[in-house]
Amino acid sequence: MTPRGAVQTPAFMPVGTVGTVKGVEIEMLRATGAEMILGNTYHLSLRPGEEVVESLGGLHRFCGWEGPILTDSGGFQIFSLAKMMKINEEGAAFRSHIDGRKIHLTPEHAIAIQEKLGSDVAMVLDHVVGLPCERSKIEDAMHRTIRWARRCQAASKRDDQALFAIVQGGLEPDVRKTCAEELAALDFPGYAIGGLSVGESPEEMYAMIEATAPHLPIGKPRYLMGVGKPEDILNGILRGIDLFDCVMPTRNGRNAMGFSDSGPIRIRNAQYERDDRPLEEDCPCPACKRSRGYLRHLFLSKEMLGPILMATHNLAYYQRLVQRARTALEQNRFPEFYRERMDQWSQGATTSGNTTE
RNA sequence: GGGGGAUUUCCCGAGUGGCCAAAGGGGGCAGACUGUAAAUCUGUUGUCAACGACUUCGGAGGUUCGAAUCCUCCAUCCCCCA
Numbered sequence: 001m002t003p004r005g006a007v008q009t010p011a012f013m014p015v016g017t018v019g020t021v022k023g024v025e026i027e028m029l030r031a032t033g034a035e036m037i038l039g040n041t042y043h044l045s046l047r048p049g050e051e052v053v054e055s056l057g058g059l060h061r062f063c064g065w066e067g068p069i070l071t072d073s074g075g076f077q078i079f080s081l082a083k084m085m086k087i088n089e090e091g092a093a094f095r096s097h098i099d100g101r102k103i104h105l106t107p108e109h110a111i112a113i114q115e116k117l118g119s120d121v122a123m124v125l126d127h128v129v130g131l132p133c134e135r136s137k138i139e140d141a142m143h144r145t146i147r148w149a150r151r152c153q154a155a156s157k158r159d160d161q162a163l164f165a166i167v168q169g170g171l172e173p174d175v176r177k178t179c180a181e182e183l184a185a186l187d188f189p190g191y192a193i194g195g196l197s198v199g200e201s202p203e204e205m206y207a208m209i210e211a212t213a214p215h216l217p218i219g220k221p222r223y224l225m226g227v228g229k230p231e232d233i234l235n236g237i238l239r240g241i242d243l244f245d246c247v248m249p250t251r252n253g254r255n256a257m258g259f260s261d262s263g264p265i266r267i268r269n270a271q272y273e274r275d276d277r278p279l280e281e282d283c284p285c286p287a288c289k290r291s292r293g294y295l296r297h298l299f300l301s302k303e304m305l306g307p308i309l310m311a312t313h314n315l316a317y318y319q320r321l322v323q324r325a326r327t328a329l330e331q332n333r334f335p336e337f338y339r340e341r342m343d344q345w346s347q348g349a350t351t352s353g354n355t356t357e
Numbered sequence: 358g359g360g361g362g363a364u365u366u367c368c369c370g371a372g373u374g375g376c377c378a379a380a381g382g383g384g385g386c387a388g389a390c391u392g393u394a395a396a397u398c399u400g401u402u403g404u405c406a407a408c409g410a411c412u413u414c415g416g417a418g419g420u421u422c423g424a425a426u427c428c429u430c431c432a433u434c435c436c437c438c439a
Contacts, residue, residue, distance in 0.1 A: 017393050038392070076392045084394090097394040123392080166392090197391040205391095226392035247393045254396050255389085270386070299396095300385095307396045 002068040002120040002162065004060075007035045009221065009242035010325055012233065012318045013070060014250065018043045019053075019063040022250050023304075023311040026064045032285065032312065033319035035067055036120075038245050041113045042074035042105065046096055050116035058118030070245070071119035073110040073152075075145075075166065076226065079128035079198060087127065089144065107151040115158050123192065124152040126166040131199040138170035141195075142179045149183060164190040164223060171204055173211035180215035191216045192223040193241075202232065209239045230259055230321055231345055234338050237325050244322075249314030254307035256299045258287075259317045261341070263348025265292070267310065272296045279313055283320070287313035 014021045014029065017040040021029055029037070039059055044050060056062045059069055077094065078085055084095035091106030107125040114122035125148050127141040145168045156163045165188040169176035183191065193212050196205045209224065216222055223243035224236045233244050249259065258265040258279045265272070265279055273296060278288035287295060287309035298306030321341075328337035 013392095015393065022393080023396075040393080043393085070392090072392045077394095080392090081394070126392095128392085192392080194392070223392090228391045232391070244392095246391050247395090248391050251393065251395065251397085252390060255398090256396095257390080266388080268387090302396080304396070311396095 002036075004066065004068045004120055005035075007068060007243075008326060010233075010237045010322050010329075011035060011243050012322045013038050013243060013245040014315050014318075015245055015247045016063065016065070017247075018047070019059065021311075021315070023254060023308045024250070024315060028286070028312050029065070029315065030067075032316040033323060034315060037065055037067070037069055039063075039069055039071045039117065039119060040074070040077075041071050041110055041117070041123075042077045042094070042103075044071075044117060045074075045105075045113045046098055046103065050113045054116040054118070058116075060118065068120040070121040070164075071114045071117055071123065072225075073114070073123040073125040074105050075110075075123070075126035075128050075194065078126075079130055079195075082130070089147075091125070107148040108155040111152050111155040111163070115156075115161060118158075119161060121162045121164055121190065122152075122156070124149040124163060124165050124188075126168055126194050128168070128195050128198065129170060131170055131195075131204075133170050135170075135172055135175075138168075138172055138175055141170075142168045142175050146179060146182050149186065149188075153186060153188070162189040164188060164192050164221075166192040166194040166225065167212050167216070168195045169208070169212070170195060171200055171208060173207070176208055176211045177215050180212050184215065184217050187217075188220075190221040190223060192225050192243075194225045196224070197227050197232070202235070205232070206235050206239065209236060209241065213240045230318070231342060233318070233321060234325065234341055237322075237329075237334070238338055249318050250311045253311035253314040256306070256310065257314075258295075258310055259314050261344055263345050267292060267295050267306075268299050269296075280317065283313065283316060285309075285313045285316035 013036045014034050015038045019039055021037060044053060053059055053062050060066060078087060078092050081094060081097060084097065086093045091104055094103040094105060096103050110125040111122060126145040129137055129141045145166060149165045152163060165183040165186065167176060167179045167183060169179045193209060196208055213222060221242045222240060224241040226246055227236060227244055228246050229248060236244060256266060256268045258267055260280045272292040275292035277292055279292060280288055295306060295309060324337065325334065328334040
């Protein structure tokens with residue numbers, strides 16, 4: 001599927017914004033079962049700069065990950081760094097979050113940067129708006145995203161790099177549909193659904209996937225950007241999504257939350273002080289060779305191994321989750337698997353996060 | 358033996374008549390985190406029948422309408438002079 005090998009889908013791609021999946025060494029990352037990871041155009045362009053990455057052999061060699069890499073375009077930063085960004089038809093003008101200098105990111109720049117980084121999949125520059133948002137703004141952003149997608153397509157030259165388009169449209173089903181159809185006509189090798197998990201409810205998000213997916217070309221990868229919690233992943237798969245990425249396993253892991261089949265485990269909580277069990281009984285990750293009590297101790301002691309182990313566990317958990325989903329799909333029993341998982345997670349939630357006492 | 362300084366809520370440490378259940382840190386407890394400005398952020402941390410009441414600032418008395426804050430004695434610790 002990519003020049004660096006196939007990726008089994010549905011797949012979860014860990015996020016390595018600045019050329020590292022935070023806290024997780026490449027060896028460990030591979031061991032979790034991850035096949036493809038993310039990098040970020042905006043961040044890497046700011047530091048160390050795409051020229052530097054290129055001169056050091058491209059992003060793969062630079063960071064040591066030999067598998068496929070997808071780079072995000074910086075479109076998400078139009079949303080997340082909105083306070084220091086101005087947008088117009090030409091592109092986005094950022095104030096660097098590092099040193100305050102002005103950065104111009106146009107669709108053409110976004111492509112040029114990603115070509116220098118040498119990722120396997122590049123993303124078009126899109127216009128992400130936070131939700132809720134008034135319809136007129138959503139329409140503007142959607143049309144701009146399509147115009148920018150055309151410009152990205154025109155600027156794209158590397159034939160060893162796929163370029164994915166991104167569907168926008170906020171919470172307006174018909175705007176999503178229009179966007180999907182117009183982008184589908186442009187014949188991109190893959191399509192993403194963007195602008196979700198930016199303030200809306202899970203139900204609204206699922207509804208938007210349903211409003212979009214049917215209008216995307218059949219047989220091409222569908223990537224739900226930035227999503228999400230374990231239950232969001234399964235809900236995405238249920239609605240036909242092939243690719244996911246999210247900072248949640250790494251960030252929440254660093255912040256002492258572990259994911260499990262019984263729901264989230266806030267490992268700092270006093271209830272785990274003398275808990276001899278691993279986070280998850282059958283998990284093969286290095287964190288699960290230790291007790292919850294030990295992991296808690298690491299966090300309370302502010303030892304860096306805590307975040308490292310927890311992030312690693314979460315990535316392993318996410319990989320095992322999509323792996324199990326793949327198996328269930330192959331065996332034609334995904335709905336059962338889905339039901340089973342959702343039931344157990346919601347059970348864990350009703351017992352106030354107290355997983356197994 | 359003489360002189361001076363200290364003692365504050367779990368810890369450190371502000372506060373020197375009312376606006377003090379008492380600043381600020383730390384620690385504890387709980388929560389948040391969805392294409393990463395995040396190893397970050399938020400709330401909470403005397404007790405209770407709790408928009409009110411009660412008990413706290415080394416101990417015991419006292420002054421005052423009112424004391425962590427002023428006075429007396431006691432205890433403990435530190436410094437200086439013998």
